[in-house]
Amino acid sequence: MNSVPNKSYRLESLDILRGFDLFLLVGLQPILVAIGQVWDNEFYHGFLYQFDHEIWAGFRLWDLIMPLFLFMTGVTIPFSLDNKKGGAGGPIYRHILRRFLILWLLGMVMQGNLLSWDWHQFKLYSNTLQAIAMGYAVTAVLYFNLGIRKIVMMAIFLLVVYAVPFMLEDNFSEQDNFAIRLDRMLLGRFMDGAYWGDGQVVFSQHYNYTWLWSSLTFSVTVMMGCLAGKLMKDGVKVIPEQVFRQLIWLGVICIGLGLLWSIQMPIIKRIWTSSMTLFSGGICFLLMGLFYYIIDLKKIVKPFQWLKLYGMNSIVAYFLGEMLNFRSVVHSLTYGLESMLPQYQELILTIGNFTLVFLLLLALYKAKVFVKI
Incomplete structure (x- = not known):
C-alpha cells in the first residue's frame, strides 16, 4: 500500500499539471x-485545429486551457483553508479579498485596457484572471x-440557476442569448467588445464572450477543483489508490452528464454553459487523477520536473508569455x-521568444524566486 506524505507535503502533481497548462498556452501553441x-500539410492543419477555440458550439483541446486554470485554483483551497477553519474569520476574508483584488487588477492589465489611460478603452470584466478571481472568492468564502458537502450542493444549484433563463428562452444564438444581453445591459460601455461610435456605445457583432452570468459557472468549475483538492488532501485517511479512482469516476460521470445535458443545452465555452462546465470539469478531474497517480502515488517525477518552471511561477509565466514580447531582442540576435x-x-522569432521566456523562468526557479498572490 502506498502512503501519502504528511500535511506539509506539497502536491507536486498540481504544480506539474499547472505547468503543463501554462506550457501549452505560452510555449507550445x-x-x-x-x-x-x-x-x-493537411494532416498537420487538422491537428492544429485543436489548438484554437471553437467558434461557438462544440469543444476543442484549446477550450480546456481556461477551465483547467479555474479547476486548479479550486484544488488549492482546501490546502490553504483547512487549517484555518475554526479561527477568526477576519484575516481569512482579508486574504480572500486581497487575492481577489490583485487577480482582478492583473486581469485588467493583461487585457491591456488598464494601462491605456483612456476611459473609452476601459473594460471592467474581460479576462481569465478575473474569472479566476470571481470563482475563487465565491468558492473560498x-x-x-460551509465545507465540502454543501459546496457540492451549491455547485449543483448554480448549474441549474444558470440554465433556467436559457431553458425558458431556448435561445443559444451568438448575439442574442440571455448572458450576452445581461453583459450589455449591466456593463454597457465597460464591456469588452464595446466601442464608441458617433458618441454612443456600439457592441461588436464579432464579440460573443460573456462574463457576468457566466460567473455562476466559473464558480462551479472552481468548486469542482475544490472537491478534487479535498479528496487528495484527505487521501492520508484512505487508500491513496481509492482517491485516484474517485477522481477518475468523477471525471467520467461529469463528462457523461455534460454530454447528456448538451442535448438540451449545447456545450459552448464562450458563454460557459452548464453542459460545458460539467464536460470540461470532467476532463479536468481525469487529468488531475492521472497526474496525481503518476506524480504523487507512483513518484514518476523526473520526466516532468521541468514543467515546475511554469507551474510554480504561474503568474510570472502567464505575464511573460502573454503580455511581454521579446521578439525585438530575438531579432537583434537572429536577423x-x-x-x-x-x-x-x-x-525563428517565435521559438526565440519562447526560449527567452523559458530561460527567465529557469533562472527564477534556480534562484528559488516564486511569485505568489
Missing part, C-alpha cells in the same frame, strides 16, 4: 501555429463557512539567420 504558417531564411522568420 505559438510554436505549433508558427510551424503551420510555413508547412502546408463558501468553503470556509542574419532571418535574412537567409525569410520564409521562416516568424518561426
